[in-house]
Amino acid sequence: MWRRRALGWLFICITGLVLLLVRLMQIQLMETKTFSKHNVNLLEESVKQRTQELVIDNGRGNFLDRNGTMLTHKKVSVLVLFPFLKKLDWEAEKVSEISGIPVQVLKNAVEGAKKPFAYGDPQPFELTVSQMEKINALKIPGVFAIEKKFERSSIPAEQLIGLTGENPKELKKRYPDKELSEKTLLGVSGLEESFDEFLLPEGKSKLVYHVDGTGGPLFGINVKYVDPANPFYPVNIRTTLDKSIQQEAENLVDRYQVKKGGLVLIDIENNSVLAMVSRPTINKKDPYGSGGITNMMLKQQIAGSVFKTVVAAAAIDQNLDNPTRLFDCSKKINGKPELKYNYGMLDFTNSFARSCNRTFGELARELQKTNPHILEEYAGKLSLIGATGWQGDIYHTSNFKQFTNEDQGRIFLSDEARKDANFAAMSGIGQHEVRVTPLAAANMMATIARGGKKEAVRAVSKIEYKNGTTMVDFPEESLKGDTISPYTAMKLQKLLREVVLNPSGTGRWFKDLPFEVAGKSGTAETGKFDDGRQLHNKWFAGYFPYQKPKYALVTVNLDVLDSEGGVNLLFADMVKMLYERDSKQE
Structure with missing residues (x-):
């Protein structure tokens, strides 16, 4: 009896020792760098205990x-x-x-x-x-x-x-x-x-x-x-950022109390981001909860009248821009009297300068009759839809994207909407289902300024090794797809400049700036309300200097009252700041 007990205890002891030995081998030899389900590096932890x-x-x-x-x-x-x-x-x-x-x-x-x-x-x-x-x-x-x-x-x-x-x-x-x-x-x-x-x-x-x-x-x-x-x-x-320009841009965005929105500044020559500001800022303690981690410049926004640039391009190519034709801008798109923005009878150029909704609603309907896809085609030609950011094959990575979370713009969500004349009219003024990113809007202005040449936007020019040699280059890259003709680009350039030069133009505030500005304003109804008051997205998208384009700039303030905004002052101060910088460098 006692012998059986002794053997039992011996067996238990030997089993315990074997298990202990296996555990020690696991700790000391087999899983020294990835111990337990937490992958603890035991070597590192051991060193930490005896070092500071x-x-x-x-x-x-x-x-x-x-x-x-x-x-x-x-x-x-x-x-x-x-x-x-x-x-x-x-x-x-x-x-x-x-x-x-x-x-x-x-x-x-x-x-x-x-x-x-x-x-x-x-x-x-x-x-x-x-x-x-x-x-x-x-x-x-x-x-x-x-x-x-x-x-x-x-x-x-x-x-x-x-x-x-x-x-x-x-x-x-x-x-x-x-x-x-x-x-x-x-x-x-x-x-x-x-x-x-x-x-x-x-x-x-x-x-x-x-x-x-x-x-x-x-x-x-x-x-x-x-x-x-x-x-x-x-x-x-x-x-491709310029740190000093970026800091100035952030200061200006905050000075004009942009709570949601920001700006994008592109170097037209190499189509690179010089500055990009997004608000709200990131709350490091709760980056996802506050929404600050979202880059608003890469997210779809309701474009408003900035989209009229696309309608204008299509109208030019379809010969709908007859200078003798007049549009009744005393009426809304639906034919009801326009009380707030009653401009009377306007031609195509003045309609663009003053941003007459009636004109571009009518033109969008006419364009839709000829081709239900025409607005999307021209939005693509001007880089408003599809990917805008740099992408391609680098190193051992295929289809690498610099902007991983970039939204792609859109015009319609369904074929029914695409074929509906009323929806086409609303889309013609950048409402209904039209969505674009501020980055794409800036790239559209850069495309027009270059005479129709459509390029991907870069935020990174290269990856360098520690010793300064180049590991990977991100060269300038054309965007795929059709483009507008140089003739159409020239006509758009004149329209965008007229927005500023026209005494009643929506960009007349920029007439006396040190750089000659061309651009397009936008005020989009968001469908959101504050105490019963309609909220808007306020835009100004443009480029400068007009004769020798260097910068494309978009300023946007999202979900603000009609009486608020600050995008014009923000745009103007950015132009002044860049002029002063360039003057000092000459």
């Missing part, structure tokens, strides 16, 4: 503006202090003399520290190059003057560039074959998401020292500099 470190650079790629200035981060020369200094008699007086930081302040900072820190963080105290050299020449253990990467408190073009975040589940789903730490940052919106695979870190750059259980030095006071030492990574994403 200061991350200098998280290793993720950077976004630069067109001139090479960092957009999301900045590199600051800082004073780094390690907590073990409190156990040493270090030369705080000499560091104080060089840096200008009082001795006692330095000592107090070290006394309260439990880990290495950059002095003054989160608003780091910045050192000069000379101060850095002198501090490092002292060779005090635990005192370093280094260049550290900090995230900017305010990121320009934040919706365009996008956000990053930790998401272990999405990380595994997106990169099943890569060995990445659970804490690896992923791009979750904007260009951060589009270019995420290129931006992934090879490793962090950091200062490290080993500690015992009390936090004291384990192997003396030697601090190690750990760096992936890869001359090619992290990469830099060279955007």
